[in-house]
Amino acid sequence: MALFDSMGRRWLALFKGFHGNLSFLGETTKEWLGMLVHPGRFRFGDAALAFERAAFDGLPICGGIGFLLGVILSFQSAAALQQFGVEIYVSDLITIGLFRELGPLVTAIILAGRSGSAFAAEIGTMKVDEELDALTTMGLPPVRFLVMPRVAAAILAMPILTIFAELAGLVGGAIVLEMMNVPNAVFWRHVAATADTFMILFGLGKACLFGLLVGLVGCSAGMRTQNTADGVGRAATAAVVGGIVSIALADGILAVICYAWNL
Amino acid sequence: MEPVIELDKVDAGYPGATILKNVSFDVRKGEVFALLGTSGCGKSTIMKHMIGLNPVLGGRLKVCGMEWSDRTRARLCRKIGVMYQSGALFGNMNCLENVMLPLEEFSRLGRKARRERAMALLADVELADAAQKMPAEISGGMRKRVAIARAMALDPEVVFLDEPSAGLDPVTSASLDNLILKLKSEKAMTFVVVTHELPSIFKIADRCAMFDKSRQAMIALGVPAELKESSEDPFVRNFFSRGECHV
Numbered sequence: 071m072a073l074f075d076s077m078g079r080r081w082l083a084l085f086k087g088f089h090g091n092l093s094f095l096g097e098t099t100k101e102w103l104g105m106l107v108h109p110g111r112f113r114f115g116d117a118a119l120a121f122e123r124a125a126f127d128g129l130p131i132c133g134g135i136g137f138l139l140g141v142i143l144s145f146q147s148a149a150a151l152q153q154f155g156v157e158i159y160v161s162d163l164i165t166i167g168l169f170r171e172l173g174p175l176v177t178a179i180i181l182a183g184r185s186g187s188a189f190a191a192e193i194g195t196m197k198v199d200e201e202l203d204a205l206t207t208m209g210l211p212p213v214r215f216l217v218m219p220r221v222a223a224a225i226l227a228m229p230i231l232t233i234f235a236e237l238a239g240l241v242g243g244a245i246v247l248e249m250m251n252v253p254n255a256v257f258w259r260h261v262a263a264t265a266d267t268f269m270i271l272f273g274l275g276k277a278c279l280f281g282l283l284v285g286l287v288g289c290s291a292g293m294r295t296q297n298t299a300d301g302v303g304r305a306a307t308a309a310v311v312g313g314i315v316s317i318a319l320a321d322g323i324l325a326v327i328c329y330a331w332n333l
Numbered sequence: 334m335e336p337v338i339e340l341d342k343v344d345a346g347y348p349g350a351t352i353l354k355n356v357s358f359d360v361r362k363g364e365v366f367a368l369l370g371t372s373g374c375g376k377s378t379i380m381k382h383m384i385g386l387n388p389v390l391g392g393r394l395k396v397c398g399m400e401w402s403d404r405t406r407a408r409l410c411r412k413i414g415v416m417y418q419s420g421a422l423f424g425n426m427n428c429l430e431n432v433m434l435p436l437e438e439f440s441r442l443g444r445k446a447r448r449e450r451a452m453a454l455l456a457d458v459e460l461a462d463a464a465q466k467m468p469a470e471i472s473g474g475m476r477k478r479v480a481i482a483r484a485m486a487l488d489p490e491v492v493f494l495d496e497p498s499a500g501l502d503p504v505t506s507a508s509l510d511n512l513i514l515k516l517k518s519e520k521a522m523t524f525v526v527v528t529h530e531l532p533s534i535f536k537i538a539d540r541c542a543m544f545d546k547s548r549q550a551m552i553a554l555g556v557p558a559e560l561k562e563s564s565e566d567p568f569v570r571n572f573f574s575r576g577e578c579h580v
């Protein structure tokens with residue numbers, strides 16, 4: 071009985087969270103549409119600041135992880151390919167792997183950890199401090215003031231961070247292959263031959279989508295912060311977990327679509 | 334005197350949690366109206382209904398003749414100014430920018446005029462020299478005064494102050510009271526003030542309403558000095574006379 075009771079409560083909470091997210095999405099969409107009519111309403115200054123923090127301050131970590139990813143992928147696949155004496159195909163493998171899948175995915179996970187949590191904590195602190203109420207009673211919708219600039223920043227930051235991580239990953243691969251006596255020139259020629267425009271654009275499109283998800287989930291978690299001692303901490307956790315889950319879900323759905331349409 | 338805020342049999346609280354039942358009173362134009370009661374009795378809850386943050390659970394609440402709804406929200410927001418308990422200044426803007434924000438969003442003033450108006454408001458609360466400071470760099474009392482300046486920016490008809498003097502030293506608290514009286518006489522604004530401080534109640538409040546948590550009801554309504562003398566309710570008399578020793 072108690073088990074059913076607690077399960078029921080869980081489902082109810084889940085449903086309530088879902089409902090809260092839906093109304094948040096509705097409000098955000100409404101504000102986006104309003105922004106098309108009145109572009110002057112967009113808070114460019116706030117967006118620029120959020121962009122600087124999400125994109126430029128995130129370059130080192132994204133570059134570093136991307137580089138390591140390239141190195142690891144090369145070593146692991148080289149071991150197998152070397153048996154057939156075709157370690158040069160490592161370059162094809164990491165190009166496809168990075169541009170199609172791992173570049174956007176890993177960058178988005180880093181963004182969720184760095185910026186998604188920051189969005190939630192910033193907005194959550196403002197909520198606990200009654201600043202959201204202050205905006206509301208001044209007739210300024212918090213979604214327009216706090217959510218739109220951050221979501222826009224996350225969407226714009228993702229392609230930049232992703233490209234940077236991917237290039238760093240390729241450099242890592244080039245170094246590993248150099249050690250296996252594949253000349254750099256040959257490596258980059260293979261990369262250029264493998265990476266087609268569609269693949270790169272598809273990856274960057276995915277990156278933007280992931281940025282949208284991380285931004286929305288982070289801000290939504292911040293807006294729903296509870297006014298308790300650990301409220302802001304919980305909001306930040308929810309932003310990271312929710313961000314990563316939604317990225318994985320979206321990526322899975324995209325993978326199925328790509329398979330079905332032979333992309 | 335015409336009423337600016339009318340509460341008619343209002344049930345106050347949050348969805349699933351009624352805090353106060355059947356509350357009826359009017360706030361008249363140009364008066365300072367105090368909301369009194371022990372901590373947690375629902376003063377802020379009532380105030381949040383009045384400023385349209387939470388819908389009432391029952392009854393009718395009108396501000397400037399209108400009920401809060403999606404259609405009236407934009408108009409009503411322009412008629413009120415709110416100072417929150419913590420000040421609720423925006424931490425990423427300095428004091429001047431905080432006061433200028435409502436002017437930027439809603440007034441037709443030019444850039445220079447907005448700046449001058451905001452500086453004048455800060456001068457009103459005697460904080461002109463803190464204009465360029467960030468909220469984190471000034472004291473709690475100063476933050477509350479900047480918040481009052483921000484609440485006054487668009488010349489609202491009603492100003493709501495949630496515990497303006499809580500946690501302040503007696504000198505700062507008295508200067509806040511003087512500020513409220515000055516603004517009331519100069520600008521003929523209506524004030525709704527949540528407060529615990531008895532000296533401040535007797536000094537600034539024209540009328541007050543008192544709430545009791547255990548009875549979930551409004552237990553007194555009237556002029557503070559009269560309530561202190563002649564209230565039938567021991568709880569009310571006790572509340573007012575207990576403060577004597579502090580005065």
Ligand SMILES: Nc1ncnc2c1ncn2[C@@H]1O[C@H](COP(=O)(O)OP(=O)(O)O)[C@@H](O)[C@H]1O
Pocket residue numbers: 347350352370371372373374375376377378379
């Ligand atoms: N969001 C909320 N949901 C449910 N109950 C609340 C909420 N906020 C406050 N309360 C309860 O409402 C009561 C009155 O709170 P409040 O109006 O803030 O008191 P105060 O008179 O000190 O301002 C308290 O008992 C508090 O526990």
Ligand SMILES: [Mg+2]
Pocket residue numbers: 376377378418495
């Ligand atoms: Mg309160």
